[in-house]
Amino acid sequence: MCARPSSPSRPSRPRRVRTRRPRRLVAVPVLLCALIALGTPPTAAADGTDGTDRTDGPEGSGTSAEVVRLYEEASKATERYEVERRAAELQRGRVKKIDRLLADERYQVAVLREDLGRMASAQYRTGGGLPLTARLLLADSPDELLRGRRALGQADLAVTNAVAKTQRAAARLTTARQSAERARGVLDRRTARLARLKRDIETKLESARWTLQGEADEAVAAGQCRGAVRLEQPEPAATRAWVAPVETYELSAGFDSAGERWARRHTGQDFAVDIGAPVRAVGEGRVVRVACGGAFGIEVVVRHPDGYYTQYAHLAAVTVDQGDAVRAGQWVGQAGTTGNSTGPHLHFEARLTPDLGSGVDPAKWLDERGVSLEPASTG
Numbered sequence: 001m002c003a004r005p006s007s008p009s010r011p012s013r014p015r016r017v018r019t020r021r022p023r024r025l026v027a028v029p030v031l032l033c034a035l036i037a038l039g040t041p042p043t044a045a046a047d048g049t050d051g052t053d054r055t056d057g058p059e060g061s062g063t064s065a066e067v068v069r070l071y072e073e074a075s076k077a078t079e080r081y082e083v084e085r086r087a088a089e090l091q092r093g094r095v096k097k098i099d100r101l102l103a104d105e106r107y108q109v110a111v112l113r114e115d116l117g118r119m120a121s122a123q124y125r126t127g128g129g130l131p132l133t134a135r136l137l138l139a140d141s142p143d144e145l146l147r148g149r150r151a152l153g154q155a156d157l158a159v160t161n162a163v164a165k166t167q168r169a170a171a172r173l174t175t176a177r178q179s180a181e182r183a184r185g186v187l188d189r190r191t192a193r194l195a196r197l198k199r200d201i202e203t204k205l206e207s208a209r210w211t212l213q214g215e216a217d218e219a220v221a222a223g224q225c226r227g228a229v230r231l232e233q234p235e236p237a238a239t240r241a242w243v244a245p246v247e248t249y250e251l252s253a254g255f256d257s258a259g260e261r262w263a264r265r266h267t268g269q270d271f272a273v274d275i276g277a278p279v280r281a282v283g284e285g286r287v288v289r290v291a292c293g294g295a296f297g298i299e300v301v302v303r304h305p306d307g308y309y310t311q312y313a314h315l316a317a318v319t320v321d322q323g324d325a326v327r328a329g330q331w332v333g334q335a336g337t338t339g340n341s342t343g344p345h346l347h348f349e350a351r352l353t354p355d356l357g358s359g360v361d362p363a364k365w366l367d368e369r370g371v372s373l374e375p376a377s378t379g
Contacts, residue, residue, distance in 0.1 A: 063212045064229040064317045064334060067276035070205040077201050081194040088187035095184055098177045105170040112163045209275035209316075209344075216298055216316040216338050225292035228321045233331055242283045242369040243329050245312060245348045246271050251373060252345060255361040268311070268349035269362040269373070275344045277335040279312050281326040282366065288354050290322050296347065297339025300332045301354050308365070309354045313347040314338050 219226050249271040256265045281302055288309070289301035296313035300320060303309050316336025326332060337344045350365040352358040363373050 061229045061231075063208060063215055064276075064319075065231060067205070067208045067212050067334065068231055068278070070201060070208055071276065071278075074198070074201045074205050077194065077198040081191065081198050084187060084191040084194055088184060088191050091180060091184040091187055095177060095180045098173055098180055102170060102173040102177060105166050105173060108166045109163060109170065112166065205276075212316045212334070213275050213336050213338075213344075216292075216336050220292050220297055220338050223293055225290060225298065226317070228290075228324075229317050229319050229334075231319050231331060233319075234329075240370070241328055242366065242371050243280055244271075244366070244371055244373060245280055245282050245310075246273050246277055246335065246346055247280070248277075249273050249346075255359070255363060267356065267359045268313075268347050271335075271346040271348060273335045273344065273346055275316055275334075275336050277346075278331045279315065279333045279335055279346055281328060281330050281332050282310055282348075282371070283328045283369070285310070285326055287320045287322050287324045287326060287332070290318050290320065292338070295340035297341065298333070298336065299339075301351075302326060302332065303354065307352075309351040310362075311347075311349040311351060313349070314341045314345060 215226075252270040252272045253266050255267070255269055279300075283304050285302040285304040287300060288303045289299070291301075292298045296311075298315040298318060299311060299313040300315065300318055301309055301311045312332055314335070314337055315333040316338065318333040319331045320326060320333070335344060335346045341347075348362055349359045350362040352360065366373060
């Protein structure tokens, strides 16, 4: 038996707290909630309808399309921001590396200059202040003095050349550091601009999400399901026969788990996602129910060729109508928090029949079809 589906333990990303407008309760949703609490699922009619009035036109299509557009913009902005942020971090690392090399070169210059100083002092102590002729006359071994003189001169020249070489290297490194710093400054400014753009898009997206949810709440409260929002579907990214119901998610409440939020046990698997996130058909099938009343709020039920059914609940909008054929990965709706839900998430069920109470463990059911659900996943 199923009771009230859960909300996710936490949203997939932080959002601003907004005051939700009160929902207008009508007799049909109250009756359906009572039936679910008693464990008596409402039975779908033979033609797949649920007895709930449905408006003819896609009243919220503009908001749904705007949410999808802003999702795409936010995704692209995030991608650009991450590319620039990584580039800035790499440039920052390059500057640090140049700083270390520059410090080494400056240290080498100091050491070589000390060597020159010691050589000069040693030459002075051994008579370096006397003319060479006088030192030759006074020396016990003039030949040895000349050899020492040549060796000292060669050492002096080697140290002088080494100092000049390290000074040139230090100058090159200084130029490279200045160039790297300028490049890093450009990247930092660009990253800051992209961060502002990203925040602006996310703010607009959050507002659009709650507008979409408000429209969905009004439809549920009135007991009038809006028509399908015909959004432009993405090109199939894979040829897999089965996929997860949402592309990016975190798992929250699992199948058959207990809690105060459900009258008995949890009947599906919850995916923590944002309002407006595209919800996908997990496999090929045909839509047998689109409903908007009761504890599940706006829901879609799909029948698959192997005889099993999948349910997608607490939606903010649907993109299919009853009778539509769907393929694996096709959008059937947008996630929300309609019905008996305390936060945005998708409630997903795998069933033996289209009705509540015939559910099987959806994680195991998907795993048998090659789809492994991870605690935090993309795909």
